[in-house]
Amino acid sequence: MATNLSRRTFFGAAAGTTALGLGMFRTVSAAEAKDIKWDETKKFVIIGTGFAGLAAALEAYENGLKADEIAILEKMPTPGGNSIINGGAVAAAGTDMQEKEGIKDSPDLLYADILKAGGGLAHPTLARRIADESVQNFYWLRDKVGVQFKAVTFHGGHSVKRSHAVTNNSGSGFINPMLAKCKEYGMEPRLRTIVDEIIIDDQRRVLGVRGRTNYRFGREDSGRPFTMRATNGVLLASGGFSNNVQMRMSHDPRLNEKFDSTNHPGATGEMIQAAQEIGANTIQMDWIQMGPWTSPDEKGFGLAPLFVESCLGYGPMIDPVTAKRFIQESGNRKVRADAIVAMGHPAVIYTTLENAKTAIIGQNMTQELYDRARKNNVIKEYPTLDAMAADLKIPLDELKKTNDTFNKYIKDQKDPDFNCMMFKNAKPNVEGPFLAVRLWPRVHHCMGGLEINDNAEVLSCRGKPIEGLYAAGEVTGGVHGMVRLGTVAVADCMIFGRVAARQVAAKK
Amino acid sequence: MATNLSRRTFFGAAAGTTALGLGMFRTVSAAEAKDIKWDETKKFVIIGTGFAGLAAALEAYENGLKADEIAILEKMPTPGGNSIINGGAVAAAGTDMQEKEGIKDSPDLLYADILKAGGGLAHPTLARRIADESVQNFYWLRDKVGVQFKAVTFHGGHSVKRSHAVTNNSGSGFINPMLAKCKEYGMEPRLRTIVDEIIIDDQRRVLGVRGRTNYRFGREDSGRPFTMRATNGVLLASGGFSNNVQMRMSHDPRLNEKFDSTNHPGATGEMIQAAQEIGANTIQMDWIQMGPWTSPDEKGFGLAPLFVESCLGYGPMIDPVTAKRFIQESGNRKVRADAIVAMGHPAVIYTTLENAKTAIIGQNMTQELYDRARKNNVIKEYPTLDAMAADLKIPLDELKKTNDTFNKYIKDQKDPDFNCMMFKNAKPNVEGPFLAVRLWPRVHHCMGGLEINDNAEVLSCRGKPIEGLYAAGEVTGGVHGMVRLGTVAVADCMIFGRVAARQVAAKK
Structure with missing residues (x-):
């Protein structure tokens, strides 16, 4: 009888394979968790240094976490991910900059624009969160982080001008002040640090991550293994998969290796796969936007x-x-x-x-x-x-x-x-x-990704939050639906990164 | 150091929870697999009794497996799944029935029609397999299974009349002869038998399943736990998720509880979730077809x-x-x-x-x-x-x-x-x-589902076959892409069910 099976426990780890990125998952019983030899313990482990990851780090610090309780991991040799080569404008609906130009805007109007462009597939609760926090996010960027804005511009699909452009017309106009502020707070991204695996217990609660330091992008056997415990939460802020041909072709078989992308080389989506391996749900992955x-x-x-x-x-x-x-x-x-x-x-x-x-x-x-x-x-x-x-x-x-x-x-x-x-x-x-x-055309943006709720919690394939796992930005799906409006993704990254950070910081 | 972690093994099962369908997964080390107390051992475990499941059972038997080496599991109190209420016609391109009516058709034409309707999202290798085997599948149904056909009909999107309609205009015109043939071969579906979980070892190889007998659909606490080993393979032939509102709304938030579906009540998709929990990939899940x-x-x-x-x-x-x-x-x-x-x-x-x-x-x-x-x-x-x-x-x-x-x-x-x-x-x-x-319109068919290759092997989120796991029919995605042509899904179910069965039967 099955009682025998259901009452006992089984072994779940393959020796050594994950250090090579082979993607084997493991579960750890609650009783055993205290026996794991963690190389480090943090309250908040952030994976990625684009808009979402850096916004989350700053927000966590500003909400009470100490700098040394936060780890910011980046697999590439430089920080900024795809965000740093972004066009350099963020959507916000109802700011003083708009008002000065006589632009009438509101959260409701932004919300309606996102849903309309989404063609029915945008998740209303996610769009609502962005719409409701876009103005506060803009003021935070300008008044707290020190981002310099020069103009409110128009992007197709928006009802009004609401794309707040930075002075240098580049995502670096956000990323560099964010990095400077991180440094001011005593936090610096750990570069060349890749995460291979999310470690969970037998209740699928996230305990921490396993990865490699001294990783060289493109050399999948490089690096030294490490484990990092995350007592309060792990945030996936690792971007999309525009440069992962296998993932692309699973969802849209046209997008073979003959297609280039507009993305930075590191947009390879392995954190989506790592989350799938612990039962996270992906949605709308076939909505891969090509730039014509x-x-x-x-x-x-x-x-x-x-x-x-x-x-x-x-x-x-x-x-x-x-x-x-x-x-x-x-x-x-x-x-x-x-x-x-x-x-x-x-x-x-x-x-x-x-x-x-x-x-x-x-x-x-x-x-x-x-x-x-x-x-x-x-x-x-x-x-x-x-x-x-x-x-x-x-x-x-x-x-x-x-x-x-x-x-x-x-x-x-x-x-x-x-x-x-x-x-x-x-x-x-x-x-x-x-x-x-x-x-x-080139592959430009992955609209789909991990399913989250409006608290930035990653949902399992059964529709329930995976305890301790958060995601923000292009790694997630459902925010934009079929069509992404220009500059909304920038707000998306920052707002959901900060939402996750506030929750992680508030945990005992 | 992480060596400690990577060399040891961890416990992975939560006591008793899966019997209630809570969806906890477990891995079993290869060394331990021989210690599991299996209630039964089969070569081939088939989940579902629609077109795909029954075709697979027949094909496995006809390819050398014995009746008692095959288990056909069905959660509902009656067999046939959604197939039995199907419209009762199967696509085949180039049959004698078409020839008698002067219809010129070919595998290439069917292939082109599938790809055209798929809008770029249909997986060419899957479409090719259907196109190439449709005629043989039709003759098998008529000449071996004993399905009675009466006319070649036209369905929108096809270039020619190629939908071979059974005499009673219903999926039961396929299902009943298939059930009769199963009985003749000594196989009968086990009704009210739900699978909750796929059991894998630490290499993600499928060992068997865990489920409940005496299950009452709609009473999620019902049934008696069992385990069943599958030495050669498990086939998911369990259909789509048209009646799972939570799943539907994850992928297309419009499709709330106010939408009716054309499906039988059991189209609730839990085997897709169970496969996701062991790392299977889902694709194109947001292409949920409305019947016009x-x-x-x-x-x-x-x-x-x-x-x-x-x-x-x-x-x-x-x-x-x-x-x-x-x-x-x-x-x-x-x-x-x-x-x-x-x-x-x-x-x-x-x-x-x-x-x-x-x-x-x-x-x-x-x-x-x-x-x-x-x-x-x-x-x-x-x-x-x-x-x-x-x-x-x-x-x-x-x-x-x-x-x-x-x-x-x-x-x-x-x-x-x-x-x-x-x-x-x-x-x-x-x-x-x-x-x-x-x-x-009503919600009619889930075009998306588990990713398979043209051997009906389920692919992991890393794009690799999960050893021992097969899927066929509506539980899979990628066959149809954006738009499913009428009666092609019937061929899809049978052809990929039979493809899986031939491989399982051929294993030592």
Whole structure:
């Protein structure tokens, strides 16, 4: 009879394998937990040094934890994760900066915008938390952390201007002051420190982590094993999996190794896997956002997006094989990226230098960045359509037809074929020079991830919080649903990182 | 140092909790496995008695396992799961039945249709397996199992008629012969036998299961604990989670308790959770399909779908408020369901009794079921369009216009408005009586589930097969991607159930 089995206990650990990242989990009975030899004991173990991890560290300290009770672990040789290469603006709805510009905004409006973009999949309780705390988070960043803001900007999908941009237009404008404040508080990230495993007891309560110091990213056999007890909680603030091809392809089989990403190399998602191994639930993992505005002629996020997003409506996007348009140029990211991927080869978007001077250069793209993109031949220049057709192997007669038709639509201010948005200051693309950019999407953001509740507690596959485990930022799912609004993810990271920190700090 | 931890083993089981379905997992070291007191030992443990489970049992027997080496476990008091209330047709591409009707079909065409409907998310290797084995599976069902087929029917999204319908238009037309064949082979499902937990060793190899006999569905404290060893493999053939509101809402927060489902009550997904607890990966769980063909005038799956799916192309689907068509009737389920939900009130589809006699009654729908649907007023009959308009509050003039236009398209065999597929034997809808059905979607099928490879092996969250664990049918994800084509899931269940069985039977 099974009573025998249910009353006894079993061994659960494989010798040595996890030090190599093989992902074996183990449980520890409550009675045995006191016998584990922990290398260190902390109250709060934070994994990741992006917006979420650093915000959590600061918040935990400001809520009463001592610096030496907090560990901030970072597997890469430098801190900041993907956040430090972010665009550098945070959503907040109802700030004094907005008020000065006469922008009327409110938590309810931000909440409604997130749900609308989410297409039904955004979790209302998570969106609500972000909406309700966005203003306080902004003031905390500015008045406590010392982040310097310069302007309130607009991002597609928001009802009003509410993206608060930092002075240097980069995520480092947040990360560097946060790191400085950590240092001021006596905390510093431990770099090259990877976590392989979350250690739980037989009630699935999190006891601590197991990992490696002196880890070299890309050398999976590197590092020295360590264990770290976390008496109050572990926060996963470790980002998404844009650079993990196996994970990507499980959820969206199109996203094979031929796709680059805009992310930093460390966006490899192994903490999601480690959490899954102890029974955490993942949600909406197949909503992997591709940026439709990247060019195969450069790496990473690159300069092309600055050109492309402002070129929409000024020139056509075509399939170079047929010279025909194939999608609404001003449509949403997902629709455009999917259409290019389905085509199977890069698209081309172009306009005249004349239009570029009106709408792009000195507008969304500084002259300096434009010059660099021209020099790198990401933006290509041709004296005539004939020259462009010859270089990019576009059938000339068809190109001329497509161009004439698009020019007519610019004049008519109406596009009956694809309903592309048309701008009054656009001129027909007649006289060269012409500027062209090739487009091939890149993996940009993982909307899905670990399921959390609005206390940032990670939920098990049975829908219950896993005691002692928290998550914030791109490692989580459900905040954005189908479509992420620009700059909301920055607020998401910080707000849920801080929510987790307050709970961990409040624990006895 | 961590060596201490990595070299030793830990206790992993909580006493007694799993008997109550609390979902605690345990690992067992290889050394200890031989000490477990198993109540029974089988080579092959099959969980579920729908298409996948029964097909696997038969295939395992036919490939050399003995009847008493196979256990078929079913938590409900009756066998058949959700399959037994299925529509009763299986996709196969290139059969003699199709050939007799002059239908040209091929595995490649089915493969292309699955991938197209999948919107990029269908796993090509899984679709390929179904496409390649569909014909053999059909012949097996007919010539070996003794399933009786009567017609090849059309379902939306397929390029040709390839849904092979059984004589009684119900999944029981498959399940009953399969159960009879199991009995002939000396196998019978063990009813009221629920599995709570999958037992693994420290290498995550599946050793067996732990569950309860004498379980009463809905009474979660019922039953007597048992353990069953599975020397060669465990197959999860336990279906989807359409009736688990907590799971549904984790992945799609819209689908709260107010939504009905077409599924049997036992579609509650706990084997997905049990597999997640041992580190199995789930994919595409947020693709929860709404059936666009259910009627608010009856409960559950009902009879309406039998009429509606064969009515496509014979009569128009309209918004009763405007009397206008609004979507391609022969388009895929998701597009149709989303369009009706977006409309905010039930749609209406209709045709003449004359067309119904050609394409529906005695074809996809028996006279008996037709009579019942008429009696229940799910199918409504009207002598004239005027009478239909009056009863369903459709503006008559607009209805006549829409009807005339659709009649022209039937004659032209071409629908320039929505590109609905047109059939040669369709007659213009001119003379009454007219038959109409109201349509409002219900939760119907979970496209997502456990990740498997094309050997039906369940993959861990690290992308590796979990040794000894197989899954087939709705419990899995990735086969269909975004949109499941009608009757492909039936083939999916059987083909992957049989794939798993062949491997399990071939093991030493």
